[in-house]
Amino acid sequence: MELKDIIKEENIVYKKSKLILDNVMHYCPGCSHGVIHKLIAEVIDEMDIQEKTIGVSPVGCSVFAYNYIDIDWQEAAHGRAPAVGTAIKRLLPEKFVFTYQGDGDLASIGAAEILHACNRGEDIVCIFVNNAIYGMTGGQMAPTTLVGMKTATTPYGRDVELNGYPMKMTELVAQLPGTCYVTRQSVETAAAVRKTKKAIRKAFENQKEKRGTSFIEVVSTCNSGWKVDPVKANKWMQDHMFKFYQLGDLKDATKPEGSEYEQYIKE
Ligand SMILES: Cc1ncc(C[n+]2csc(CCOP(=O)(O)OP(=O)(O)O)c2C)c(N)n1
Ligand code: SF4
Numbered sequence: 001m002e003l004k005d006i007i008k009e010e011n012i013v014y015k016k017s018k019l020i021l022d023n024v025m026h027y028c029p030g031c032s033h034g035v036i037h038k039l040i041a042e043v044i045d046e047m048d049i050q051e052k053t054i055g056v057s058p059v060g061c062s063v064f065a066y067n068y069i070d071i072d073w074q075e076a077a078h079g080r081a082p083a084v085g086t087a088i089k090r091l092l093p094e095k096f097v098f099t100y101q102g103d104g105d106l107a108s109i110g111a112a113e114i115l116h117a118c119n120r121g122e123d124i125v126c127i128f129v130n131n132a133i134y135g136m137t138g139g140q141m142a143p144t145t146l147v148g149m150k151t152a153t154t155p156y157g158r159d160v161e162l163n164g165y166p167m168k169m170t171e172l173v174a175q176l177p178g179t180c181y182v183t184r185q186s187v188e189t190a191a192a193v194r195k196t197k198k199a200i201r202k203a204f205e206n207q208k209e210k211r212g213t214s215f216i217e218v219v220s221t222c223n224s225g226w227k228v229d230p231v232k233a234n235k236w237m238q239d240h241m242f243k244f245y246q247l248g249d250l251k252d253a254t255k256p257e258g259s260e261y262e263q264y265i266k267e
Contacts (some may be wrong), residue, residue: 066183
């Protein structure tokens with residue numbers, strides 16, 4: 001059988017979402033941002049809300065997210081995406097509004113904005129890409145950098161005495177009454193990608209039902225910033241990041257019994 005016999009319309013099992021534009025992505029090969037964009041596009045497409053959705057893009061590597069997903073976008077200054085998202089949703093409550101931020105953006109300069117938006121229970125979806133590093137600006141330490149992890153500004157590894165402890169933003173926002181759904185996912189395997197897509201869909205459905213803030217952390221790699229190839233980066237993430245940033249739902253207001261984590265902390 002030749003390639004031309006295989007590449008036929010009837011054999012296609014997967015198609016790129018029509019919301020993903022043809023622009024060539026600037027992300028490094030192996031970067032998680034592209035996969036997460038794909039999932040957001042698929043969910044918006046499947047919910048048929050392309051015309052009704054406004055994304056708020058950040059300052060990190062995903063600053064150009066607006067070049068890749070065919071919806072309306074607003075760029076926000078460093079850390080301010082949840083404040084800008086709040087304003088958009090309050091002015092245009094019929095729109096679906098989501099923010100997209102890296103860990104440097106969300107957990108560093110934007111720590112106040114995200115905590116207060118979640119505490120107010122703004123009816124928005126917050127997507128938090130945690131690759132434990134400032135990817136865009138050359139791999140400096142982020143608030144989420146693990147203890148002992150080497151970065152451009154911690155060449156001997158993050159030292160608690162000097163740099164403090166890594167911050168678990170997802171655990172912090174889960175405590176705030178305004179959040180209705182808080183989850184931590186990843187995208188390094190097909191199974192993980194499917195779970196993350198389900199989480200994004202759930203978050204948008206929550207917004208439809210006006211339930212409050214949904215917060216999705218996606219534990220990710222930055223192979224360029226971590227200075228390893230994409231395969232090693234995934235393995236390192238599985239071995240080290242998941243131990244500290246445990247995957248799963250932390251809060252789910254749609255479940256009367258609560259998420260497994262909520263049940264655990266009640267006991
Ligand atoms: C007020 C302000 N401070 C600093 C910067 C420089 N800056 C741009 S992107 C970035 C880091 C972004 O890292 P992160 O949010 O983790 O996203 P990633 O690039 O890893 O996806 C920084 C510090 C800026 N643009 N504005
Ligand atoms: S520097 Fe890191 S976060 Fe940025 S595109 Fe490359 S791999 Fe992705």
